[in-house]
Amino acid sequence: MNIDSLLVMRQEISLLAIILLLLVAEIFMAKNKKHSIVHLAIFLFGVHTLVGFLPLTENSLFGGMFRTNGLIHFFKNVLNIGVLILLLQSADWLQEKIVSQNKGTEFFVLLFSSLLGMYFMISSGDFLMFYLGLELSTLPVAALAAYETANRKSSEAGIKLILSSALASGVSLFGISMLYATSGSIYFADVIELITATQLTSLGAILFFAGLAFKISLVPFHFWTADVYQGAPISIASYLSVISKGAAVFILMILLFTVLKPLIHVWENMIYVVAVATMFIGNLFALRQQNMKRFLAFSSIAQAGFILLGLIAGTQLGMATVVYFVLIYVFSNLAAFGVVQAISLQTGKEHIKDYEGLYRTNPNLSLVMMLALFSLAGIPPVAGFFGKFFLFTAAASEGYYFLVFLAVVNVTISLYYYLLVVRAMFLRKSDTPIPFFKNKIYMRIGLIITVIGILILGLYSPLYDHIYELSGNFNR
Amino acid sequence: MIPGISIYELLTVTSILFFIGVYGFITRKNLISILISVELILNASVINFVVINKYMYPDMLQGVLFSIFIIAVAAAETALAVSIIINLYRQINSVEVKDIETMKY
Numbered sequence: 001m002n003i004d005s006l007l008v009m010r011q012e013i014s015l016l017a018i019i020l021l022l023l024v025a026e027i028f029m030a031k032n033k034k035h036s037i038v039h040l041a042i043f044l045f046g047v048h049t050l051v052g053f054l055p056l057t058e059n060s061l062f063g064g065m066f067r068t069n070g071l072i073h074f075f076k077n078v079l080n081i082g083v084l085i086l087l088l089q090s091a092d093w094l095q096e097k098i099v100s101q102n103k104g105t106e107f108f109v110l111l112f113s114s115l116l117g118m119y120f121m122i123s124s125g126d127f128l129m130f131y132l133g134l135e136l137s138t139l140p141v142a143a144l145a146a147y148e149t150a151n152r153k154s155s156e157a158g159i160k161l162i163l164s165s166a167l168a169s170g171v172s173l174f175g176i177s178m179l180y181a182t183s184g185s186i187y188f189a190d191v192i193e194l195i196t197a198t199q200l201t202s203l204g205a206i207l208f209f210a211g212l213a214f215k216i217s218l219v220p221f222h223f224w225t226a227d228v229y230q231g232a233p234i235s236i237a238s239y240l241s242v243i244s245k246g247a248a249v250f251i252l253m254i255l256l257f258t259v260l261k262p263l264i265h266v267w268e269n270m271i272y273v274v275a276v277a278t279m280f281i282g283n284l285f286a287l288r289q290q291n292m293k294r295f296l297a298f299s300s301i302a303q304a305g306f307i308l309l310g311l312i313a314g315t316q317l318g319m320a321t322v323v324y325f326v327l328i329y330v331f332s333n334l335a336a337f338g339v340v341q342a343i344s345l346q347t348g349k350e351h352i353k354d355y356e357g358l359y360r361t362n363p364n365l366s367l368v369m370m371l372a373l374f375s376l377a378g379i380p381p382v383a384g385f386f387g388k389f390f391l392f393t394a395a396a397s398e399g400y401y402f403l404v405f406l407a408v409v410n411v412t413i414s415l416y417y418y419l420l421v422v423r424a425m426f427l428r429k430s431d432t433p434i435p436f437f438k439n440k441i442y443m444r445i446g447l448i449i450t451v452i453g454i455l456i457l458g459l460y461s462p463l464y465d466h467i468y469e470l471s472g473n474f475n476r
Numbered sequence: 477m478i479p480g481i482s483i484y485e486l487l488t489v490t491s492i493l494f495f496i497g498v499y500g501f502i503t504r505k506n507l508i509s510i511l512i513s514v515e516l517i518l519n520a521s522v523i524n525f526v527v528i529n530k531y532m533y534p535d536m537l538q539g540v541l542f543s544i545f546i547i548a549v550a551a552a553e554t555a556l557a558v559s560i561i562i563n564l565y566r567q568i569n570s571v572e573v574k575d576i577e578t579m580k581y
Contacts, residue, residue, distance in 0.1 A: 128542050135549045139556055146560045155564040156576055162557045163510055167501055170517035173546060174494055177524035177539075184533040186542060227579040 008059040008068055011052055011076050012119050018044045019112050026105035035099050041108040042087050042442070049080040058473070060125055064187055067125040070470040075250050075323060076119055082243050082330040083115055088446030089338040090235035092439075093345050098147075107147065110140040111239070118247040122254075127176045127186040130251065131169070137247065138165045138215070141240060145232035157231025161240075164214060164224040172211020178204030188259050195262050202266045208255075209267065215248035216304050219278040226285075229297035234344055237293055238337035241300040246326045249307055253322055257314060258474055264314055271312045272403060278305030279410040286417050292340045292350050295417070296333070299376060302414055303329060306391055309407055313394040320468040321394045325387035327467075328375065331453030332384050335372035338447050339365050346437045357433035358425040365439075366425040368447050375454045377418040378411055383458030390464070483531040487524065494520035507561050507571045511554060518550045 006013070022041060029037065060067035098104050117136025124130040142165065146158025180186055182201050183194040195201055210221065217225040229237040256267060282302030289295040307329075310322035342365060343358075344350050359366040375384030388411065396404050439447070457463065478486075493516055500513030522543040529539025565571055 128538075128545060131542075132545060132549070135553070139552060142560070143556060146563065149563055152564075152567050153578060155560060155567065156578060158560045159507065159557070159564060159576070162553070162560060163501075163507075163514065166511075166514045166553050166557065167498075167517065170497070170514055170521065173518065173521040174524065177521050177528060180525065180539060180542075181528045181532065184536070186538050230579050 005059065005061060008056065008061055009066065010056065011048075011073075011080075012116060014048050014051060015112055015116050015119065018048060019109055019116070022105055022108050022112075034102065034104060035095055037104045037108070038091050038094050038099065042084075042091060045080075045084055045087060045112075049077070049084050052077050052080050064125045064189055065129045066120070066123055068123045069473045071319075071323065071467075071473050072123050074467065074470055075122060075247075075326075078323075078327050078330060079115065079118060079243055079247060082246070082334060083111070083239075085331075085334050085338075085446050085449055086235055086239055086243070087111075088442045088449070089238075089334070089341055090233075091442035091446075093233070093235060093341065096345070103147070107144065110144050114138075114140040114144075114239075115243070118243070122247055122251050124251070125188055127180070127188075131173065131176070134169060134172075134215075137244065138169070141236065141244060144236045144239075145228055147233055147236070151231075153231035154233065155231075157228045160224045161228045161232075164221075168211045168214030168221070170211075171214075172208050175204045175207030175209075175211065179208065188255075191259050192261070195259070197263050197266065202263060205260050205263050205266060206270065208260075209252075209270065212248055212252045213274065216245055216252065216307075217301050218274050218304055218308070219281050219301070220274070222278070222281070222301050225301055226289075226294045226297040229300075230291060230293045234293065234337060234341040237297070238334060238341070241296065241337070242330050242333050245300065245304065246330060249304070249311075249322065249326060253311055253319060254474060256311060257319060261314075268312060268314070271308050272400075275305050275308035275312065275403065276406055278302070278308065279407060280305075283410050283413040283417075286414070289417075290351055290353070292352060292355075292421075295352065295421070296336055296340070299414070299418070300333065302410065303333075303376065305410070306388060306407060309395040309400075309403065310391045312400060312403070313398045315394070315398065316468070316471050316474075317397060318394040319471040319474065320464070321387075321390040323467050323471065324464055325391050328383045328387040328454075328457050331450050331457065332372050332375035332382075335368055335447065335450035335454060336376065338443070338450060339369040339372070342439055342443055342447075343434060347434050349434060352421055352424055354434060355421065356424045356428040356430035360429075361433050361436045365447075368451055369425060370422050371451060371454050373418040373422055377415045379415075381458075383454050383456075386458035386464075477530055483527060486527045486531075490520045490523045490527070493517075493523070505573050507564075507573065507576070510573075511557050511561075515550065515554065518546060522546050 056073045058069040094104060098107055114137050117133045121130060121133030121137055124133055142158055142162035145161050146155050148154040178200055183191045185191060214221040279302055282298050282305055286295060286298035289298060307322060310318045371382060375382040378385045378388040392404050497513045497516035501510055504510050504513060525539040525543040561571055568575055
């Protein structure tokens with residue numbers, strides 16, 4: 001094997017180098033200079049993100065266990081951008097709360113390890129690599145959810161996350177063992193050729209789907225979501241809802257469209273039911289939430305239901321729309337979480353009631369929040385509209401008109417509760433509004449990037465064409 | 477391979493083990509017991525992999541290798557879960573689910 005071929009793993013190697021560098025920096029850094037680790041980590045990750053945009057050839061390594069192509073590479077860049085925005089938004093929280101407890105470096109190491117797991121997961125070429133990537137992406141996040149060790153709710157969130165994800169991966173493994181029994185191989189390339197729609201493979205595929213559905217928080221498996229989001233630190237909640245969910249959706253999509261394609265009649269019906277249940281339950285429960293974090297948790301469950309509309313299509317169009325929607329969702333949801341984090345850091349307030357009269361005191365923040373919520377709801381000028389529109393087109397092109405109708409009903413419901421927050425910010429008056437405050441530089445950059453993304457992505461059509469072209473890689 | 481025992485009996489055992497694990501996960505009231513139930517599920521799939529490999533595809537070792545990785549990862553998972561449970565125990569002096577639950581619906 002030529003040493004050059006390892007450069008296919010360029011993204012993984014550079015992220016691993018960052019992790020090691022941070023560990024070394026932690027050892028040699030003077031005790032009173034610990035706060036500069038945040039700047040160092042953000043700088044290194046920014047360089048890593050920029051380098052990631054360089055093109056990469058299609059290839060596979062280790063006898064097909066690791067593979068990469070245009071779409072996978074593109075999606076890794078999406079994850080990179082998401083994590084970079086998230087780091088910028090949580091820099092102040094880290095400086096004030098975490099570095100003072102001398103836990104700054106561990107935060108970055110755990111976060112980057114989890115991202116490394118996601119890289120391996122989405123470019124896995126067999127079930128073993130997939131499983132290892134899945135676990136590597138989940139375990140550090142559970143540790144991060146329990147990161148505020150003095151906070152009881154944080155520990156509760158951690159234990160709920162680790163137990164439900166352990167159950168999920170166990171169920172998923174049981175499904176994989178059944179797929180292995182029918183095909184005699186754990187490599188995707190071999191399984192594709194040998195798999196047929198028998199009862200055993202159907203059961204295996206269903207169990208496997210259940211395991212990944214936990215990570216995406218689809219409805220029968222969504223119980224941990226709201227509790228974990230509420231208890232965990234806000235940056236971890238947004239990581240779970242954006243990055244972790246995006247990576248799981250991506251790998252689920254690839255596996256359904258390639259490996260489990262012969263079972264399409266099984267998972268079609270399953271996804272139909274799950275999509276309807278996810279949209280309705282996510283939206284109806286979001287109506288009665290008072291805490292912003294729980295509110296965003298249920299809204300993210302509902303958004304996962306919309307993503308399934310692209311999955312059910314099972315075509316190149318479906319694949320392109322899902323990736324495009326996830327890209328937009330990264331920006332809109334990170335903007336919403338960013339505002340919640342900024343307000344929570346300054347005032348400690350997280351209730352929707354506390355947001356009343358925000359426009360009078362903090363007009364910029366409330367504008368960002370409004371754009372984010374409009375994008376999540378899918379109101380035309382902003383990017384979210386185009387994402388949802390394309391997803392519905394993909395489902396309708398395969399003849400799922402009734403499902404699209406139900407989805408449109410759900411968009412209407414979701415509009416109501418998103419506008420409740422907007423009304424609280426813009427129309428309501430409050431005797432004790434959140435006082436004016438100025439965000440620090442990192443937070444401001446993070447929010448500005450998300451706003452640019454929300455405004456530009458929907459109108460810049462070459463991007464969608466590019467994604468559509470790339471997704472041809474999997475549909476030959 | 478065990479003489480006199482076919483793959484059917486062994487797979488029945490692992491299926492039963494799996495469903496005991498799922499049942500335990502749902503019904504147990506103690507965090508440690510929930511953790512043990514999860515281990516049962518993981519071990520059911522470990523045995524599944526080994527048995528399928530040994531009885532059906534004995535010329536390749538993919539299933540056995542997979543099971544070794546599962547065992548290693550399960551150990552890491554347990555260590556993390558136990559450390560979070562200990563942290564929780566320091567704060568509320570209990571590992572019962574009903575004492576821990578503060579966030580609902």
